[in-house]
Amino acid sequence: MSVLMTLIALAAAGALIGLRFKVSALLAATALLAIGSLAWNGFGFPGHVSVLKFLILAFVLAGAYIIGVLLSVRWRQTAE
Known part of the structure; x- marks a missing residue:
């Protein structure tokens, strides 16, 4: 159970970092x-x-x- 929760938490953190920040934030994470x-x-x-x-x-x-x-780029394209 803890491994699954760790994977879910990291996936959520990665997606949120991708929505807002650049690659340097991924390297720091x-x-x-x-x-x-x-x-x-x-x-x-x-x-x-x-x-x-x-x-x-x-x-x-x-x-x-x-x-x-990819989600961030997609949202920016639809907003224009």
């Missing part, structure tokens, strides 16, 4: 994800974040960002 994963593992919380899990989370974030950008 990915860096924050990496730092958070390292901190999670360092503190010894349950649910170790492996490299594969981090890559999946980063791809979900980037994919949702692209969807957000």
